[in-house]
Amino acid sequence: xxxxxxxxxxxxxxxxxxxxxxxxxxxxxxxxxxxxxxxxxxxxxxxxxxxxxxxxxxxxxxxxxxxxxxxxxxxxxxxxxxxxxxxxxxxxxxxxxxxxx
Amino acid sequence: xxxxxxxxxxxxxxxxxxxxxxxxxxxxxxxxxxxxxxxxxxxxxxxxxxxxxxxxxxxxxxxxxxxxxxxxxxxxxxxxxxxxxxxxxxxxxxxxxxxxxxxxxxxxxxxxxxxxxxxxxxxxxxxxxxxxxxxxxxxxxxxxxxxxxxxxx
Numbered sequence: 001x002x003x004x005x006x007x008x009x010x011x012x013x014x015x016x017x018x019x020x021x022x023x024x025x026x027x028x029x030x031x032x033x034x035x036x037x038x039x040x041x042x043x044x045x046x047x048x049x050x051x052x053x054x055x056x057x058x059x060x061x062x063x064x065x066x067x068x069x070x071x072x073x074x075x076x077x078x079x080x081x082x083x084x085x086x087x088x089x090x091x092x093x094x095x096x097x098x099x100x101x
Numbered sequence: 102x103x104x105x106x107x108x109x110x111x112x113x114x115x116x117x118x119x120x121x122x123x124x125x126x127x128x129x130x131x132x133x134x135x136x137x138x139x140x141x142x143x144x145x146x147x148x149x150x151x152x153x154x155x156x157x158x159x160x161x162x163x164x165x166x167x168x169x170x171x172x173x174x175x176x177x178x179x180x181x182x183x184x185x186x187x188x189x190x191x192x193x194x195x196x197x198x199x200x201x202x203x204x205x206x207x208x209x210x211x212x213x214x215x216x217x218x219x220x221x222x223x224x225x226x227x228x229x230x231x232x233x234x235x236x237x238x239x240x241x242x243x244x245x246x247x248x249x250x251x252x253x254x
Contacts, residue, residue, distance in 0.1 A: 015213070028221070030199065056207040060138055062198050062221045064177045070217035073209070 007098040009082045016077050016100055018047060018055070021068045022086050028061035038090075042067060045086045049077050049100070138202055146194045146229060149201045153192060154233055159240035166230040166241035175222045175247040180230075182241075184214040188234040191216065197226025197247070222247050 003023035010017055024042050032039035042063065047055035054073040077100045085095040138149075147157040167181035182191060191206040191214055203220050214232060222228075222245060229242045 026221075028198075030223075052211075053209045054212060056209060057204050057216075058138075058207075059204045060200065060202055062195070062200075062203045064219040064221055068217075068219050070215075072213045072215045074211045074213060 005084055005086070005094065005096040007082065007084055007096060009098050009100040011076070011078045011100055014076060015072055015074055016054075016082075017070065017072050018082060018084075019068070019070045020045075020047070020084050021066055022084075022094075023066055024086070024088065026061065026063055026065045026067060040089050042086045042088050045069065045084070047071070047082060047084045049075075049080050049082055054082075138200065144200060146196050146201045146227075149194060150192075150231065150238075153202065153205065154190075154231070154238055156238065159231060159238040161240055161242070163234075163239045164230055164232050164241040166228065166243050168228055168243045168245050170244075171246045171248065172222065173248050175224070177219050178222050178228075178245060178247070179217065179219050180228060182214065182216045182218075182230045184232050184239070186214065186232050186234045186239060188214060188232040188239070190233040192231045192233075193218070193220070194229045194231065195220070195222060195226050195245075197222050197224045199223075 005023065006021045008019045022042060022045070026041045027037065027039050028041065029039045039061065041061045042059055044058050045055070046053060055071045080100050081097050082100055083095055083097050085093060087093045150157040163186050164182070164184045168178065172178045180193065182193070189208050191208060193203040194201045195203060198221070204218060206216060208214060225246045227242050227244050229240055231238050231240045
């Protein structure tokens with residue numbers, strides 16, 4: 001069900017900017033009730049470089065469908081792999097990797 | 102113990118050792134602060150903030166919140182939160198959806214408070230971003246007018 005998370009990661013002057021768009025329906029309780037399906041939404045997103053957490057968020061049902069996030073962090077990370085993981089309410093997780101340019 | 106078994110054991114141990122730090126370091130606010138996300142105390146901004154931070158008293162400074170004045174589509178409201186504070190926790194609240202807490206960011210050691218995120222708003226409401234720096238809460242609020250609801254349709 002889950003398509004790949006689209007990630008762009010770029011370092012400039014020691015600051016890495018990451019844009020990520022997870023593919024998820026993000027059905028809130030109200031929306032799910034109307035469609036007669038179970039609510040399901042991403043509850044946490046974590047990004048790591050070399051096993052070190054660089055981004056972490058606990059989210060609720062009110063993020064938009066296919067949530068887009070942008071975040072920044074310091075350090076020289078050019079060429080390293082960024083791993084972006086999300087977990088939803090049903091326990092599904094998806095990790096995608098992208099090299100930092 | 103023969104060699105095959107020994108190797109298998111080593112691999113198993115290695116896997117456990119790799120798994121542990123990642124699960125330990127992550128803070129899941131949904132589990133530690135469930136009341137702030139769902140339940141009777143999650144409907145108003147003040148209640149949810151008290152659940153999360155222990156107080157709802159904030160200082161309205163040092164935080165920048167960018168949001169549109171008028172959102173034509175409440176299903177996609179882009180927010181941009183930034184701050185120069187060395188806070189460890191950032192939270193987003195709004196008062197137009199059934200529950201008021203949207204997201205809680207944990208700022209890692211190398212992280213900068215510069216987050217963009219897109220949220221849903223059921224109707225016109227006020228979005229509040231809170232940064233916790235030590236024991237003080239800094240906030241910024243912005244009224245967003247929604248012409249077509251995102252959660253209510």
